[in-house]
Amino acid sequence: GAVVSQHPSRVICKSGTSVKIECRSLDFQATTMFWYRQFPKQSLMLMATSNEGSKATYEQGVEKDKFLINHASLTLSTLTVTSAHPEDSSFYICSAETGQATEAFFGQGTRLTVV
Amino acid sequence: GESVGLHLPTLSVQEGDNSIINCAYSNSASDYFIWYKQESGKGPQFIIDIRSNMDKRQGQRVTVLLNKTVKHLSLQIAATQPGDSAVYFCAATTGANSKLTFGKGITLSVRP
Numbered sequence: 345g346a347v348v349s350q351h352p353s354r355v356i357c358k359s360g361t362s363v364k365i366e367c368r369s370l371d372f373q374a375t376t377m378f379w380y381r382q383f384p385k386q387s388l389m390l391m392a393t394s395n396e397g398s399k400a401t402y403e404q405g406v407e408k409d410k411f412l413i414n415h416a417s418l419t420l421s422t423l424t425v426t427s428a429h430p431e432d433s434s435f436y437i438c439s440a441e442t443g444q445a446t447e448a449f450f451g452q453g454t455r456l457t458v459v
Numbered sequence: 460g461e462s463v464g465l466h467l468p469t470l471s472v473q474e475g476d477n478s479i480i481n482c483a484y485s486n487s488a489s490d491y492f493i494w495y496k497q498e499s500g501k502g503p504q505f506i507i508d509i510r511s512n513m514d515k516r517q518g519q520r521v522t523v524l525l526n527k528t529v530k531h532l533s534l535q536i537a538a539t540q541p542g543d544s545a546v547y548f549c550a551a552t553t554g555a556n557s558k559l560t561f562g563k564g565i566t567l568s569v570r571p
Contacts, residue, residue, distance in 0.1 A: 386563075386564075387562060387563045387564050388503070388561045389561075390559070437502050439503075439559075447493070447505060447508060448559060450502040450504070451502050453500070453501060453502040
């Protein structure tokens with residue numbers, strides 16, 4: 345099956361700094377990638393939809409200037425959490441679609457802790 | 460809008476028994492449904508999917524049933540094993556390449 349790799353799996357950063365999370369489709373080209381946020385014992389909440397070569401579409405309530413998304417190639421999307429605060433601590437997950445099927449393939453997630 | 464929800468937050472079953480996890484959705488236009496399994500600290504793992512033109516689909520030890528009349532989806536796991544312990548999410552979408560809406564999640568706990 346298709347593999348989506350997310351890096352890093354864990355990151356701890358200081359308040360006020362920025363953190364970049366990478367999402368790569370290893371064996372397929374992803375026309376669309378999605379970024380989710382998940383709080384403990386909660387469901388996945390979609391943050392934004394990222395299409396290669398165009399601006400990301402953010403869900404209501406998600407600050408696009410705080411959560412910068414770049415989808416520069418068909419195999420890589422990045423999420424940068426800018427000026428991180430402790431309340432940004434969460435589990436961030438990406439998924440990718442091939443464009444030929446609706447099934448989405450998920451990365452292993454990134455645990456962000458802001459101290 | 461779309462909302463997808465699960466009826467119960469937790470389910471405890473004896474090893475070897477069958478498990479049934481239920482899910483309700485609100486958007487009658489939803490045409491594609493997926494069940495995911497998520498283990499602690501990991502991303503969701505695809506289990507099985509079903510399109511709205513089907514009522515039932517079987518995989519290895521898993522079966523998904525879709526009742527469009529009452530907008531209900533279920534996941535059946537046969538001979539539940541300790542490795543099945545995880546949080547299970549249903550998700551729904553409308554159309555191709557459309558964003559998924561996830562249910563709240565149900566924790567399946569398997570007793571040895």
